Amino acid sequence: MCKPKTEIFQIKTMLSIALVSFLLLHLTVALKPDSFLLSCGAQSGTTDESDGRQWYTDTHDPSLLPSNFSSISSTATAFDTSVTRVPYTSARIFQSPFTYTLPVSPGTKFLRLYFYPSSYLGITKSQSFFSVTANHITLLSNFSAFDATTNSSKAIRKEFVINVNGTKTLKITFSPSPNSYAFVNGIEILPIPTNLYFRGGDHAIKWVGQRNLYYIYNSTALETLYRLNVGGNLVASTGDTGIYRVWAADDKFVVGYDNQTPQFDVNxxxxxxxxxxxxxxIVYTTARELANNSRSLDWKFPLDSGFYYLFRLHFCEIELEMKRLNYRVFNIYIGNQTAEEQVDVIAWTGGWGIPMYRDYVVYVRDKDVQLRKENVWLELQPNMEARAVYDNVILNALEIFKLSDPNGNLAVPYPELRFEGPIPDKKKKRISWHIIVAIIAGVTSAIAVFSILGFLISRRRQNGGRGSGTSVPKSSSLPSDLCRHFLIAEIKNATDNFDEKFVIGYGGFGNVYKGYLDNGTITVAVKRSNPSSNQGVREFQTEIEMLSSKLRHRHLVSLVGYCDDENELILVYDYMANGTLRDHLYNTENTPLPWKKRLDICIGAAKGLYYLHSGTKHTIIHRDVKSTNILLDDKWIAKVSDFGLSKVGSVGGTDTTHVSTAVKGSFGYVDAEYYKRQLLTVKSDVYSFGVVLFEALCGRPAINPNLPSGQVNLAEWACRSCKNRELEEIIDPNLKGQIAPECLRKFAELAYHCLRKEGVQRPSMGDVVKTLEFALQVQEGADNRGHEVEGSSFPLISNGDAMNEDEIFSDLSEVERKLTSNGMSMSVSRSAKVNNVSLFSEIVNPLGR
Structure with missing residues (x-):
């Protein structure tokens, strides 16, 4: 049936109006009077062949330049064919501070600076360091365009977001570093909607890791660090919405598992x-999701420490099946902290194909005196507790901005200051500079001499004593390249002078306090040594050396720093909001952990131990694996802690590699082979981890002297129950109805084999990780199809695989019985006068150290 002509005319008219409105929107954004495209140093205006925009020489309007300016215009002597010629061919070079004064209307602007490092007039890379300011904002400091280039890009485009208030001018100043020069190829000023990044005023945003909101004021400036078309290809500036942003592909930032990158034709x-x-x-119609069997979607970004950052995550459900609530629910983590839980894009947007974004602010702490890059992780993980239809995640795009500090600074000196040679024909400055250098060198030497003398006198006064001839290690002997050296005043300030109300734990090392550093922006755990503790200087130094220079892993606790000031031994760690694994298994007021969360925590801890055994140059044996040394952060990620008893083995050590050493560890976790032979191997850790697995399954401690004799030792009792097919009787009652039988079988078999008599018969930590991940897959598969709960007996261990548990546990049980029968505690020192106890130089109770 044909439509009437009047209706067709109306439709055409509406389409015409819409098209005109669309064009006007773009033109008003791109062609405002205070837009500038300056090709610096060019002889005449020219057109950018990549986007068709007209660039003007920076001398076309004399009012933009200083009245008596001194600069040089030059053309690049060598040019990469992959770089567009406009605006990168020509450059303006400055040997003294030079200011462009640009008349602009109040409002928010993109300021883009274009650099193409080349040999201009014979001036070399070593002479190109400079700073750039825009009104009161420091954009770059001691910047080198040569050092900022990457393999993928020879040209550099720096983008900033700046608010211009009532001044109606934007002054951009280029200042060469001493004995150096500055240059710029292009300057772009483009007005943008005020509410694009500031929402029209003071902007309150969720502050990751803090209860308070973070406020972005109109006086704040932003630097664009990453703008990514997640799961898609690069979107050139012409593909943007009239404000000429570039959306790069995210491939080089994705880490971990393979994942899917769907793209749909969606309006x-x-x-x-x-x-x-x-x-x-196009940005919203591409995305990245989890592939089969993946647990999370992760990106890693190097960011300057000491600054706040704005993370903007863009979402749009583009798959037809994702049209209802609770079809896809996930959590967002930034910098190992929870940013958002139970994200349901449909709930946020109200429907399919509707875009939205969420903003988060995160602070990247400065871990050392010298600022440097820190890797910040963004992780999306399915929320298993939501019981969504699909265990998956989605992200369409991502923008990351650095926020200026209260002083209006966005800059970190790009390299350290370099003065490698004078600019040609600057003889007078060269002579004076050598004089200055000599003076500085003399003063520095004098300061160094007096500092050393003062340090030695101070140490002599302190006498270095810490009882029995043990002294605090000098800080100069401890690694500080990857951790922070605190003064005792900083620690006291962070803990309110070690106030008891801040105590969050006790252990063999001493009290553990919750502390707040850097004006409350960083929460930490402060472990202070008790002077009477047997665990002293040696363990203190081992812990620092291990965590500061050798061990960096997602599932190992991070050492923030240490303090050996005024004879104190203090370790400062990232704060683990959810405490220890033991805190959530038994003898606690906490809600019991569900089975899948216990399983996930075991997987994380196993990965941490596997890294120790196989992921470093030298094999590292933890030697004190227990549930109190498995910590849980705010998003329940397991992190292995406490490396004071750790031992370093050979390079590329095997399962049979051993270290002859006195026995150390905790009761209930030390295996008989290590006890009898005093030969420590990675399989000693495997045994201890097997005990932890049974702790997670049974919800009881490794040693409980209040139980009948056959149940005191968890490992002995659990293995006997496995052999007698009585496993269901020892499972934590809180897990009733949660464990699929096939998952229970696989998990218990693994724990049983970890406790084999001989280390060579135990699985490696790599095999432990694989088996636990398989058990989780089995559990999830059973959950999806609706499994029957455990409760029926089934053969767990074949007769040919049975162990003689009496033979395994007799030696350790004998020691424990002798200790308890003599009324002694489970803590044994070198001076213990009990038969066989002399073999144990430091067998302690299972409290955290």
Missing amino acids: VTYTDEIPAYTAPN
């Missing part, structure tokens, strides 16, 4: 809250 429905200029359509 994105923009809203008043998310207008079309927020991000282009």
Whole structure:
């Protein structure tokens, strides 16, 4: 049936109006009077062949330049064919501070600076260091365009977001570093909607890891660090919404598992809250998801420490089946902290094909005196507790901005200051500079001499004593390249002078306090040594050496720093909000952990131990694996802790590699082979971890002297129950109905084999990780199809695989019985006068150290 002509005319008219409105929107954004495209040093204006925009020489309007300016215009002597010639061919070079004064209307602007490092007029790379300011904002400091290039890009485009208030001018100043020069190839000023990044005023944003909101004021400046089309290809500036942003591919930042990158032909429905200029359509129609069997989606970004950052995550459900609530629910983590839980994009947007974004602010702490890069992780992980239809995640795009500090600074000196030679024909400055260098060298030497003398006198006064001839190690002998050296005043300030109300734990090492550093922006755990503790200087130094220079892993606790000031021995760690694994298994008021969370925690801890055994140059044996040394952060990620008793083995050590050493560890976790032969191997850790697995399954401690004799030792009792097919009787009652029989079998078999008599018969930690991950897959598969709960007996251990548990546990049990029968505690020192106890130089109770 044909439509009437009047109706067709109306439709055409509406389409014409819409098209005109669309073009006007783009033109008003891109062609405002205070837009500037300056090709610096060029002889005349020219057109950028990549986007068709007209660039003007920076001398076309004399009012933009200083009245008596001194600069040099030059052309690059060598040019990469992959770089567009405009605006990178020509450059303006400055040997003294030079200011462009640009008349602009109040409002938010993109300021883009273009650099192409080349040999201009014979001036070399070593002479190119400079700073850049825009009004009161420091954009770059001691910047080198040569050092900032990457393998993928020879040209550099620096983008900043700046608010211009009532001044109606934007002054951009280039200042060469001493004995150096500055240059710029292009300057772009482009007005953008004020509410694009500031939402029209003071902007309160979720502050990751803190209860308070973070406020971004209009006086704040932003530097664009990453703008990514997640799961898609690069989107050139012409593909953006009239404000010429570049959306790069995210491939080089994705880490971990393979994942899917779906793309759909979707008509994105923009809203008043998310207008079309927020991000282009093509960005929202691509995404990255989990592939089969993946647990999380992770990216890693190097960021300058000591600054706040704005993370903007863009979402849009583009798959037809994702049209209902609770079809896809996931959590967001930034910098190992929870940013958002139970994200349901449909719930946020109200429907399919509707875009939205969420903003988060995260602080990257400065771990050392010298600022440097820190890797910050972004992780999306399915929320298993939501019981969503699909265990998956989605992210369409990502923007990351650095926020200026209260002093209006965005800059970190790019390299350390370098003065490798004078600019040609600057003889007078060269002579004076050598004089200055000589003076500085003399003063520095004098300061160094007096500092050393003062240090030695101070140490002599302190006498270095810590009882029985043991002294605090000098800080100069401890590694500080990857951890922070605190003064005792800083620690006291962080813990309110070690106030008892801040105590969050006790152990063999001493009290553990919750502390707040850097004006409360960083929460830490402060472990202070008790002077009467047997665990002293040696363990203190081992812990620092291990965690500061050798061990960095997602599932190992991070050492923030240490303090050996005024004879104190203090270790400072990342704060683990959820305490220890033991805190959530038994003898606690905490809600019992569900089975899948216990399983996930065991997987994380196993990965941490596997890294110790196989992921470092030298094999590292932990030697004190127990549930109190498995810590849980705010998103329940397991992290192995306490490396004071650790031993370093050979390079590329095997399962049979051993270290002859006195026995150390904790009752209930030390295996008989290590006890009898005093030969420590990685399989000693495997045994201890097997005990932890049974702790997680049974919800009881490794040693409980209040139980009948056959049940005191968890490992002995659990293995006997496995052999007698009585496993169901020892499972934690809180797990009733949660464990699929096939998952229970696989988990218990693994724990049983970890406790084999001989180390060579135990699995490696790599095999432990694989088996636990398989058990989790089995559990999830059973959950999806609706399994019957455990409760029926089934053969767990074949007759040919049975162990003689009496033979395994007789030696350790004998020691424990002798200790308890003599009324002694489970803590044994070198001076213990009990038969066989002399073999144990430091067998302690299972409390955390």
